[in-house]
Amino acid sequence: MLAVAMAGPAAAVDEARLDKLFARLEQADPGEARRIAKEIELELSKSGSPAMDLLLKRGRDALEAGETGAAIEHLTALTDHVPDFAQGWHLRAIAFAKKDLYGPALADLERALALRPRHFAALYGLGTILGEVGRPGMAREVFEKVLSIHPHFKDVPKALERLDRQRGGATL
Template sequence: MARAGPIATCLAVLVALMCGLTAMAQPGPSSRTLDTLFERLKTATDPGAIEALEAAIWDEWVTLREPELAGLMADGIRRLQRRDFAGAIASFDRLIERAPHLSEAWNKRATAHWLNSDHEASVRDIAETLKREPRHFGALSGLGMIYAERGQYEAAIRAWEAALLHNPHMAGVREQLDKARALAGAGKT
């Protein structure tokens, strides 16, 4: 197996952070709540507030009221954490069958596909995520990573710029964006 590059390492860290969140007892994402959180995130300057707002957004995306759906989300996340990607995909498949409107179900399955080296399936699920939640900075960041791995730097730039539009505080994405811009510029000479 090839050694993971910096992009893969960044995504692995992102996945670990996302998987650390729990899926319990709250309703599905509230548009009004998310709107408020995103507005506050764009203007926040305090690192503690930024971290809390990001966590609150992820919580809105991942928490579910219905026990069966929450159980499937939690099972898929546990399987991701154990690197049981096929099992995680199966859990997220069942969740998507029961609740296809949940953007985070699609995003989690996209992550599992990516970690399972199925980038085409990951891109398809990211597209479904973004249909349901166009501000999903995690999905946009992951899409940028996939494009960069393919050498599609212009597409990576667009994805990362969109991610930063919704969450301007992602330093790792900013760094990758700068690298992609340099590589895209080098390819034009």
């Protein structure tokens, strides 16, 4: 009985709905894409447990308040309790990256993307870190993958421009 209780909540994500949202996102105009992306993000934020949702909220709130250490603590508790919840790994990766802890951030993004390969925000984070650690070619590939999932992801064109400037500067 205890093993069942400690196993964590059942998946709360409606996979069929998520598949439909991703299909619509690929074809949407920019305005509609923003709305669909928010729906996807909401769906991906469902842990299946009010207690775990609270840890996610506390982690997110700490990140927004600039309390990176507290965010890591909350999100570590979340990933410990619900290791199959990609959003916990994704947000903890953001917290690690804010502390310039790129190794742990990359490991968390790898876990998030293993669980949710179409998690465009996690992919964007991966591309950003790859650009920061001097892997512009890999970063470009990841950003192109983001655009194949979410063609109107607003930050990708700026990120690609940054990579182009870095590459241009390196060849002079």
